[in-house]
Amino acid sequence: MSISKNNLILYVGILIFGIAAPFLFPAFKVQLSILCVLIVLATTWNIQGGEMGYNSFGNILFYGLGMYLCASVQVGMFFPLAEWTESGGEKTFVHTPAQFFQGMAVGLVVAAVVPTIVAGLIGYSILGLRGHYFAICTLGLGVAAGEISGGIEIIGAGQGFTTPPFPDVGSLDSRGEFFYFLSFFVLVLTFIAVRGIYSTRFKLILNAIRDNEDKAEAMGIETMKYKIVGWMISAFFCGLAGGIMGGLVGYIDSTDVAFDGREMGVFMVLMAILGGKGTLWGPIIGATVFHIFKEGFWTFFLGWQYVALGVLIVVIVIYFPEGIMGWLREKYPERFGEIVDEKDRKAQVELK
Amino acid sequence: MDFMVFQYPMISVQACLDGVLLGILFALIAYGMALQWGVMNIINIAQGDLVILGGYIAYFMYLYGIHPAWGVIVAPVVMYFVGIAIYKLVINKVVDRDLFISILATFGISILFMQLMNFAFGADVVLANSDYGTTMLFNNNVVLPNSKIFSAFISILFAICLVIYMKKSKLGRAIRATAQNARAAKILGVDTEKVYAATFGINAALCGVAGALISITFTIHPYMGLPYTIRSFMIVIVAGLGNLPGVAMSGMGLGVFEEFADYILGTEFRIGSVFLLLVLILVYRRFKLSRKREYLK
Numbered sequence A: 001m002s003i004s005k006n007n008l009i010l011y012v013g014i015l016i017f018g019i020a021a022p023f024l025f026p027a028f029k030v031q032l033s034i035l036c037v038l039i040v041l042a043t044t045w046n047i048q049g050g051e052m053g054y055n056s057f058g059n060i061l062f063y064g065l066g067m068y069l070c071a072s073v074q075v076g077m078f079f080p081l082a083e084w085t086e087s088g089g090e091k092t093f094v095h096t097p098a099q100f101f102q103g104m105a106v107g108l109v110v111a112a113v114v115p116t117i118v119a120g121l122i123g124y125s126i127l128g129l130r131g132h133y134f135a136i137c138t139l140g141l142g143v144a145a146g147e148i149s150g151g152i153e154i155i156g157a158g159q160g161f162t163t164p165p166f167p168d169v170g171s172l173d174s175r176g177e178f179f180y181f182l183s184f185f186v187l188v189l190t191f192i193a194v195r196g197i198y199s200t201r202f203k204l205i206l207n208a209i210r211d212n213e214d215k216a217e218a219m220g221i222e223t224m225k226y227k228i229v230g231w232m233i234s235a236f237f238c239g240l241a242g243g244i245m246g247g248l249v250g251y252i253d254s255t256d257v258a259f260d261g262r263e264m265g266v267f268m269v270l271m272a273i274l275g276g277k278g279t280l281w282g283p284i285i286g287a288t289v290f291h292i293f294k295e296g297f298w299t300f301f302l303g304w305q306y307v308a309l310g311v312l313i314v315v316i317v318i319y320f321p322e323g324i325m326g327w328l329r330e331k332y333p334e335r336f337g338e339i340v341d342e343k344d345r346k347a348q349v350e351l352k
Numbered sequence B: 001m002d003f004m005v006f007q008y009p010m011i012s013v014q015a016c017l018d019g020v021l022l023g024i025l026f027a028l029i030a031y032g033m034a035l036q037w038g039v040m041n042i043i044n045i046a047q048g049d050l051v052i053l054g055g056y057i058a059y060f061m062y063l064y065g066i067h068p069a070w071g072v073i074v075a076p077v078v079m080y081f082v083g084i085a086i087y088k089l090v091i092n093k094v095v096d097r098d099l100f101i102s103i104l105a106t107f108g109i110s111i112l113f114m115q116l117m118n119f120a121f122g123a124d125v126v127l128a129n130s131d132y133g134t135t136m137l138f139n140n141n142v143v144l145p146n147s148k149i150f151s152a153f154i155s156i157l158f159a160i161c162l163v164i165y166m167k168k169s170k171l172g173r174a175i176r177a178t179a180q181n182a183r184a185a186k187i188l189g190v191d192t193e194k195v196y197a198a199t200f201g202i203n204a205a206l207c208g209v210a211g212a213l214i215s216i217t218f219t220i221h222p223y224m225g226l227p228y229t230i231r232s233f234m235i236v237i238v239a240g241l242g243n244l245p246g247v248a249m250s251g252m253g254l255g256v257f258e259e260f261a262d263y264i265l266g267t268e269f270r271i272g273s274v275f276l277l278l279v280l281i282l283v284y285r286r287f288k289l290s291r292k293r294e295y296l297k
Helices: A005-024 A026-052 A059-076 A081-087 A097-126 A131-149 A174-198 A201-211 A213-218 A223-249 A254-258 A264-275 A282-300 A305-319 A323-331 A342-351 B009-040 B047-063 B068-094 B099-121 B146-168 B170-180 B182-187 B192-217 B222-239 B244-265 B267-296
Strands: B134-137 B142-145
Touching: A005 A026, A005 A174, A026 A059, A026 A174, A026 A201, A026 A223, A026 A264, A026 A282, A059 A081, A059 A097, A059 A131, A059 A223, A059 A254, A059 A264, A097 A131, A097 A223, A097 B267, A131 A254, A131 B099, A131 B222, A131 B267, A174 A201, A174 A223, A201 A213, A201 A223, A213 A223, A223 A254, A264 A282, A264 A305, A264 A323, A264 B099, A282 A305, A282 A323, A305 B068, A305 B099, B009 B047, B009 B142, B009 B146, B009 B170, B009 B192, B009 B222, B009 B244, B047 B068, B047 B099, B047 B192, B047 B222, B068 B099, B068 B192, B099 B222, B134 B146, B142 B146, B146 B170, B146 B192, B146 B244, B170 B182, B170 B192, B182 B192, B222 B244, B222 B267, B244 B267
Parallel strands: none
Antiparallel strands: B134 B142
16 A cells, blocks of 8 residues: 555654644543544444445444453453452452553453454354345344343343453553553554555455445355455454453443443444445544534533434434535545536536 | 243243233234335334333323223324324435435434433333233133233234225225335325325334333333334244234244243343344345355356
8 A cells, every 4th residue: 555645744643643642631531542442443334334335233242242351351360250240349359560461461362353253253144134134133133242241140240340440550640541542552553454455455345245246246256255354354443442442431231331232333333424434534534523522412411412312313314324524525526536527517407 | 041931831831822912012013014114115223112102101191090001092193193203304304215224214213212211201110000900721820911911902903903994995005005116106196205104103003002002011111112123123024024914923923932031041131032033033034045046156
């Protein structure tokens, strides 16, 4: 992949801003980390939702799986897991800093790898479904995972799972900084990976699947293989994001935090659509706008947030299905490398 | 795991009867979903929330001292207008768009309804007590609340009325024509816009009846909508569109499955098993269909 000079300046600028952000806005460290996680989720949703045309409500499965796995590994490496969850909020075991970071590192690796394998295993069955059957099936998968994990004793069942608290390593700010840089690192990693993918033939194949799967198959593309790989890439980063989010929130509940199809599962779809699906920058812009809007609303209209969310979904879907990038594209087509024939456009307007 | 259900046959009988009576209710909701899916090609995620809203109407009548069974008459009337309002505000803008858009839009409606009901009625699990007593069968080994029998009876009554209405009335004929071919119906002078609105209203009214019955026989809660949507979706894909006996049979089958899952796996896995069953059915269907497509390869 080649990077033009303008883009390079943009990327370096964003990178510097990203590194400086926690020091510029020290009060918003947690919010910035959540923003990074949201961008990762929206961007990876876009891989199958936008590029491949498989609108999934089920990426929440990998997110929740990553969350539980990361926390369980972090605890289970040093202490008996069952006793930890049984003790609930009361801490009978304390992680030393070395244990915490070791556990987190191993936990994140597991949280990324296992969902990827799960996606690969179920991919063959699930990705054979088309259109709305796929959407409803993945919705069911996410809710089923939440309901079932809510009945398993060892990971806390209905009462939830407290993730290991951040160890005492000097200053009070270190927790926020640690999680911010961790999530920012994952964000950069995701961006590089996704940008890399989007500049290869792989993306074209995904687009071919979106536009007409049967024709793509007839052209000799093994669509199933590419669909599964695309889903596995999503699962990898969703699991990673989930693992970080678990540590950040500090408490995992099966249906309200981990497998929260009603919130996070819809958010990722909404953010990608708001920004414009099928573009590289769309989900990033969408997630940022959405997060700012959401936090503003959550703060000023507490209690009415879900009402606002429901209205927001309906409004975005009905009046704004192309998203911000789609709108920009219509307004400034030259900047997207499209050549507009003025005469032809006028003729079309007259026809309308 | 509890295998008592196999050691004591009476528990099996109890589960079967409960399941069948419950399944008739599911079939009524699924019939509404099949109707709008067939006519408008829309999958309504808010279906379950309409059911719960209907339930709250009956519950409110109960709170104000009116017997909740009257909710069976009031709820569909109110819900018909709620359905028309939803259609005018949202659905008519997504009707001829991509199916995913309609799924997402109705998902938004579902979240909105869920939260508004939570504000209006509180987050408690409620039940409208009908005082109908119980019926004992098989030497008092099987206990059937009369309210369940009543609800099954009313569901069947409404289903029969609707079938006759669809066969005989002018609007019913228009709805069937639109389901077959919306464009041709339009050419022949059917006001499809009106038909769509009426279909969505009838669907909401059916949900209202089912909800009122559920509030009498079981419990309602603002967040319990989604499982009803999933159940009705599952029944429709198993039975196929426009196959009423199939809808009734698969509804009862699902009811029996749920009761047994409840006994064997435990109540906490009940909803989970419903959702898992949906995934399994869809995957089974996918492999069955892919065998049909095999010759393409």
